[in-house]
Amino acid sequence: MSGPDLKxxxxxxxxxxxAHPMPLSGSLRCDAxxxxxxxxxxxxxxxxxxxxxxxxxRPQHGRVAVGGEVWCDTAQGIFWPPQxxxxxxxxxxxxxxxxxxxxxxxxxxxxxxxxxxxLKQARxxxxxxxxxxxxxxxxxAALSGGxxxxxxxxRALAREPKLLLLDEPFSAVDQMNRxxxxxxxxxxxxxxxxxxxxxxxDLNEARMLADRLVVMDKGQVLQQGSPAHIHNxxxxxxxxxxxxxxxxxxxxxxxxxxxxxxGLLRWTGDAATAAPAPVLxxxxxxxLEVGQLLSWVIPSDGIRLVEATAQQAGDFSAEVVAAxxxxxxxxxxxxxxxxxGAELVLTLSGAQRxxxxxxxxxAVRLDLGLVHVMPQRSA
Amino acid sequence: xxxxxxxxxxELAAATLLVLLPTGLLLGRWLARTGFVGKPWIEALVVxxxxxxxxxxxxxxxxxxxxxxxxxxxxxxxxxxxxTFNFLGLLIASVIFNVPFLVQPVQxxxxxxxxxxxxxxxxxxxxxxxxxxxIELPLAWPGVLSACVLTFVHTLGxxxxxxxxGGSIPGETKTIAISIYDKVQxxxxxxxxxxxxxxxxxxxxxxxxxxxxxxxxxxxx
Amino acid sequence: xxxxxxxxxxxxxxxxxxxxxxxxxRAQTPPTVAAAADLKFAxxxxxxxxxxxxxxKLRLVFGSSGNFKTQIxxxxxxxxxxxxDEGFVYELADAGKTxxxxxxxxxxxxxxxxxxxxxxxxxxxxxxxxxxxKDGRLQxxxxxxxDHAPYGARAKESLQYxxxxxxxxxxxxxxxxxxQTAQFATSGSTQGGIIALSLALAPAVAKTGSFQLIPESWHxxxxxxxxxxxxxxxxxxxxxxxxxxxAAQAIMVRYxxxxxxx
Numbered sequence: 001m002s003g004p005d006l007k008x009x010x011x012x013x014x015x016x017x018x019a020h021p022m023p024l025s026g027s028l029r030c031d032a033x034x035x036x037x038x039x040x041x042x043x044x045x046x047x048x049x050x051x052x053x054x055x056x057x058r059p060q061h062g063r064v065a066v067g068g069e070v071w072c073d074t075a076q077g078i079f080w081p082p083q084x085x086x087x088x089x090x091x092x093x094x095x096x097x098x099x100x101x102x103x104x105x106x107x108x109x110x111x112x113x114x115x116x117x118x119l120k121q122a123r124x125x126x127x128x129x130x131x132x133x134x135x136x137x138x139x140x141a142a143l144s145g146g147x148x149x150x151x152x153x154x155r156a157l158a159r160e161p162k163l164l165l166l167d168e169p170f171s172a173v174d175q176m177n178r179x180x181x182x183x184x185x186x187x188x189x190x191x192x193x194x195x196x197x198x199x200x201x202d203l204n205e206a207r208m209l210a211d212r213l214v215v216m217d218k219g220q221v222l223q224q225g226s227p228a229h230i231h232n233x234x235x236x237x238x239x240x241x242x243x244x245x246x247x248x249x250x251x252x253x254x255x256x257x258x259x260x261x262x263g264l265l266r267w268t269g270d271a272a273t274a275a276p277a278p279v280l281x282x283x284x285x286x287x288l289e290v291g292q293l294l295s296w297v298i299p300s301d302g303i304r305l306v307e308a309t310a311q312q313a314g315d316f317s318a319e320v321v322a323a324x325x326x327x328x329x330x331x332x333x334x335x336x337x338x339x340x341g342a343e344l345v346l347t348l349s350g351a352q353r354x355x356x357x358x359x360x361x362x363a364v365r366l367d368l369g370l371v372h373v374m375p376q377r378s379a
Numbered sequence: 380x381x382x383x384x385x386x387x388x389x390e391l392a393a394a395t396l397l398v399l400l401p402t403g404l405l406l407g408r409w410l411a412r413t414g415f416v417g418k419p420w421i422e423a424l425v426v427x428x429x430x431x432x433x434x435x436x437x438x439x440x441x442x443x444x445x446x447x448x449x450x451x452x453x454x455x456x457x458x459x460x461x462x463t464f465n466f467l468g469l470l471i472a473s474v475i476f477n478v479p480f481l482v483q484p485v486q487x488x489x490x491x492x493x494x495x496x497x498x499x500x501x502x503x504x505x506x507x508x509x510x511x512x513x514i515e516l517p518l519a520w521p522g523v524l525s526a527c528v529l530t531f532v533h534t535l536g537x538x539x540x541x542x543x544x545g546g547s548i549p550g551e552t553k554t555i556a557i558s559i560y561d562k563v564q565x566x567x568x569x570x571x572x573x574x575x576x577x578x579x580x581x582x583x584x585x586x587x588x589x590x591x592x593x594x595x596x597x598x599x600x
Numbered sequence: 601x602x603x604x605x606x607x608x609x610x611x612x613x614x615x616x617x618x619x620x621x622x623x624x625x626r627a628q629t630p631p632t633v634a635a636a637a638d639l640k641f642a643x644x645x646x647x648x649x650x651x652x653x654x655x656x657k658l659r660l661v662f663g664s665s666g667n668f669k670t671q672i673x674x675x676x677x678x679x680x681x682x683x684x685d686e687g688f689v690y691e692l693a694d695a696g697k698t699x700x701x702x703x704x705x706x707x708x709x710x711x712x713x714x715x716x717x718x719x720x721x722x723x724x725x726x727x728x729x730x731x732x733x734k735d736g737r738l739q740x741x742x743x744x745x746x747d748h749a750p751y752g753a754r755a756k757e758s759l760q761y762x763x764x765x766x767x768x769x770x771x772x773x774x775x776x777x778x779x780q781t782a783q784f785a786t787s788g789s790t791q792g793g794i795i796a797l798s799l800a801l802a803p804a805v806a807k808t809g810s811f812q813l814i815p816e817s818w819h820x821x822x823x824x825x826x827x828x829x830x831x832x833x834x835x836x837x838x839x840x841x842x843x844x845x846x847a848a849q850a851i852m853v854r855y856x857x858x859x860x861x862x
Contacts, residue, residue, distance in 0.1 A: 054502055055502075056498050056501070082498075082502045083504050087502060089499070089502045091498075093495070095496055095498065095499035096499075098518070099518055108500065108504075108505060108513075109503040109504055111509065155503060156502075159502075159503060441674060445674040445675055446675015447673065447675060455675070461675060464677050546661065546671055546676050546677075546678075547661050547663065548659060548661055548677070549660070550659065551659075553661075564637070564662075564780050564782075565779065565804070566782070566804040566805050566808065567804070
């Protein structure tokens with residue numbers, strides 16, 4: 001357990017460990033000006049972790065330090081209530097006070113100021129999020145969902161928070177208004193020199209907006225890192241599933257290859273075939289034993305479809321099992337002849353889609369440099 | 380028309396409300412927010428005066444507070460005041476008897492407030508008192524108002540308990556309900572009718588007005 | 601919302617203010633007399649006369665003698681107790697609640713009362729009552745509760761004397777005290793009942809039915825005893841003495857009470 005981060009002085013450092021009332025375990029950190037997305041299926045513990053950060057939930061064991069301030073340290077009996085922490089929290093359903101108009105709602109964060117100053121500041125923040133003067137005088141019931149969200153954001157910002165938390169901000173926003181929300185979040189990231197934590201179950205949006213991804217499942221922090229890193233090198237099969245990697249296969253480690261830094265991976269399928277299972281030459285990180293069973297993934301960037309006539313050595317023969325055309329994209333499932341039961345799933349767009357019909361034969365060329373190997377452990 | 384009894388009843392109702400309101404508010408809010416293992420028992424205790432006959436309550440009050448009881452004797456000795464057969468005794472009985480009328484609607488009113496509003500208030504920096512005064516009470520107000528009116532009107536009509544611990548003393552414990560009872564026994568049916576009608580119209584008017592006000596307050600939200 | 605808070609504060613202030621205005625009503629405690637229900641009209645008149653002559657206001661409470669006894673034992677703040685039964689006064693004296701063993705102030709009478717239109721006849725010797733029981737004319741008959749109302753106990757004795765108690769029991773309706781019993785007997789919801797002579801003679805009650813006395817020998821005498829509760833103020837003592845004055849006694853006689861021979 002490290003002490004407050006002296007380097008940046010503005011980071012978020014969290015460690016949590018508890019079994020009751022619900023399991024929650026893991027640690028994460030976020031730097032000032034960074035946007036961290038907590039992703040995972042519902043029930044993963046993302047919102048619980050967020051509540052721990054806000055001070056709405058006291059963990060069994062844990063430590064939360066923001067910008068050098070220790071907000072919670074169970075080992076030392078420290079627990080700051082939410083009032084003491086300067087944290088901005090935008091609730092999933094906004095949690096606006098129905099009996100107060102927009103300015104009065106924002107003014108709740110400013111009670112330490114005299115009344116006139118309070119209203120002035122509230123107006124300033126509401127202008128900042130783009131609400132007109134007329135809208136500022138309305139009660140939440142008279143505002144649209146998007147406007148309500150902005151009021152909630154303004155209220156959080158008026159707190160001059162050291163940490164900003166957004167709970168499922170996209171869940172209630174329809175496609176049309178999402179662009180406005182992306183812009184708002186991007187602006188916030190630029191202007192505020194504080195860590196921003198966003199909880200979402202929508203991977204695409206997390207990947208698009210976040211500098212850092214934290215993948216959670218069943219209360220456990222499984223992996224954190226940049227979106228690209230997690231996508232290319234998921235820690236295990238469960239993480240691969242959670243981040244939506246579809247091309248995951250089984251294999252067996254055969255040992256180091258002739259070239260140093262490379263190893264041999266046998267691509268195992270469901271049943272035995274007449275010919276031996278294909279062997280791939282991939283990166284060797286020196287962590288695997290001979291004969292160890294494992295899973296491996298390859299991102300779609302590493303899969304190329306080639307005309308069957310242009311098949312070379314090392315390519316695989318595949319037949320299109322299904323091709324679902326969804327407007328601008330096509331979801332294609334191909335089965336690999338050399339490996340029974342292995343199916344490749346690809347999302348394609350452009351001219352290459354035209355040849356993809358069920359039953360078509362193609363060749364598949366894999367960029368083995370992008371293969372990522374994970375020891376097989378139940379996730 | 381027994382004006383003395385009417386004024387006494389109004390005083391009793393107002394005093395009961397004043398005594399019960401702060402405790403009732405806090406108790407109702409607490410019940411709305413907690414969920415511990417023994418909660419149903421506390422709620423049952425709150426509802427008990429509603430289901431118990433007034434005579435049971437009256438009996439226990441007499442036995443525990445009367446001049447012959449340890450508590451009653453001690454209070455008489457220490458403060459020179461009796462706890463039965465006077466306005467104070469009536470007030471105590473009335474406060475106990477009205478707990479369900481005040482606490483239950485108040486509890487429902489606070490329960491109706493979404494839980495995350497208090498959380499949002501806390502995160503925005505409001506202390507527990509500020510959250511109660513600025514957020515929860517204004518939102519619970521229609522329910523609290525009905526609770527107050529119900530309690531007031533119910534106290535006006537209280538009979539059984541008053542009969543048992545009051546002693547029907549004019550100007551002290553002879554409330555309007557007792558007075559009506561007394562007038563019937565005295566064959567003054569005209570007088571009884573006058574007061575009964577007054578009580579009926581007042582109760583109807585008060586409760587109707589409070590429902591009307593609650594509906595208006597709710598719509599404005 | 602500041603507006604809401606201001607309104608709440610001002611309403612609370614109004615309530616508090618109005619309460620303080622009503623406080624003076626309870627400043628003094630006038631002498632309080634607990635009197636048996638049969639004395640309702642008679643003692644009201646006597647008290648009015650006393651108030652006129654002495655300028656001293658009294659608080660009168662009427663009810664069942666038995667209930668008052670229990671309440672006084674519990675410490676009820678009555679200064680004077682006018683019972684319709686001697687035994688209750690002795691009980692209080694034995695419990696040390698009274699100044700002395702009290703004084704006999706009147707002897708009462710009971711009679712049968714039937715409302716107009718009732719199938720019963722006002723027969724004080726119960727001959728018609730017995731017949732009504734046999735032929736089913738009688739459905740409900742009112743007496744005071746024998747357990748704590750002396751007039752009820754005497755009514756029971758008289759019915760027992762006439763040999764009607766067992767047959768009439770299922771038809772009985774019990775009044776809390778003799779005044780309520782009179783209400784039941786004349787309201788039309790019963791065919792009649794046994795009430796006090798003093799009530800039957802009151803103008804308000806007399807016009808509601810027909811009354812006939814039950815022979816005195818059929819029951820224990822209604823020896824009514826009064827007593828001062830320990831610590832009674834001088835004004836109560838004054839009223840206690842006033843009851844025995846000729847003027848007061850004249851009123852009592854008018855209501856059918858017999859004066860005790862000293």
